Amino acid sequence: MVDLFQAAGLEEAVGRPLADRLRPQSLADVVGQDNLVGPDGTLTRLLESRTLGSLILWGPPGTGKTTVARLLASQTDLHFEQISAIFSGVADLKKVFEQARARRHAGRATLLFVDEIHRFNRAQQDSFLPVMEDGTVTLVGATTENPSFELNAALLSRARVLVFHALDAEAVSRLLSRAEEVEGKALPLTLEAREALANMADGDGRAALTLAEEVWRAARPDEVFDIAGLSEIVQRRAPIYDKSEDGHYNLISALHKSVRGSDPDAALYYLARMLDAGESPLFLARRIVRMAVEDVGNADPQAMVIANAAKETYDFLGSPEGELALAQAVVYVATAPKSNAVYTAFAAAKKAAKQGGSLMPPKHILNAPTTLMKKEGYGGGYRYDHDEPDAFSGQDYFPESMGRQSFYHPVERGFEREIRKRMDYWARLRAERDPR
Structure with missing residues (x-):
């Protein structure tokens, strides 16, 4: 039966995914990585x-890491070997x-491509070292995670x-145009819907082509989708975001720096993205409290x-x-x-405490029970x-051998x-009453 199906060309009829058919055949065809x-x-x-x-290719999904590894092997006449750490x-x-x-x-070198290399544990990563050093393999590892944190x-x-x-957006647009050339037909989308589709891909070329395939499958003859129609057809692609990995840290960093930079609009955008991606609202509430303490402090107590009230309100x-209470707190802190x-x-006080951790407070401020x-002079x-x-x-309340220290320097803003x-x-009074 299998032979009959193959003879009938069923495999060819099923076809390869669009993303696979559009896989670049040369480095010049790779988009978005100039x-x-x-x-x-x-x-x-x-x-x-x-x-x-040896190389480590670091970047988001769908940006061409696997394709580039294959092309490197081809252009250097290396045998291409691929494994997945998963x-x-x-x-x-x-x-x-x-x-x-x-x-x-036998006279042929190997390019070993390791997908998701960050998923190998430390011992497994160490096993690559000897074969890299003696030239047995040229290692090309791909990772979506920060190599500084995940690799030995x-x-x-x-x-x-x-x-x-x-x-x-330009790279995704070029990719969609190439897909239209291969398919021999235009995407049945309005200009606004086409832009929306590119945004749904979230910078992932493979996702953009998969979404385009869904649109072509769903469209009836002469049908053209607007943004509402597109959303209905493809539903919605979940944001690329892993709460334990880089997406999490990148977005919370962006939120914190937007608040620190007094940009409430950008801060609201990143807050909304994290909530939309399923981040824990209580984690966000804790971070907003931290922002209030670290970046505002006594300038506006x-x-x-x-920030704490927002956490209680969410509870x-x-x-x-x-979530609206979190948004209110973000705007206030920003x-x-x-x-x-x-x-x-x-x-500065912690540093001084470590250096002078054995110094005894002055006896006059110690109790004498x-x-x-x-x-002994206590009290x-x-x-x-x-x-x-x-x-x-x-x-003077500092240890005698330490002398007075100055750590806190309020700014000329807000309540400070x-x-x-x-x-x-108090400094003037101190100078008058305790001139030491």
């Missing part, structure tokens, strides 16, 4: 010098290495990291109050109603006057501030302007 494959790109120069070396173990690696050694003895330092020191970027209302004076002061401690000479003029004695006035006032 920094690597353009006329002055890194890979272009490497190939001209004929010194490829499906391979120690036994698989040993087999691949043995085959590469045999191939090398020893492995990274032997490979060059090349960064692949998510496809921009109310920022921390509002009370839940999703989606409580538009508040900024100061990291407490943040830097505490860091026993007669012996009183004889002697202490002046109770509330009994002093202006409720301020001006005593008032705090600076208070500190200056």
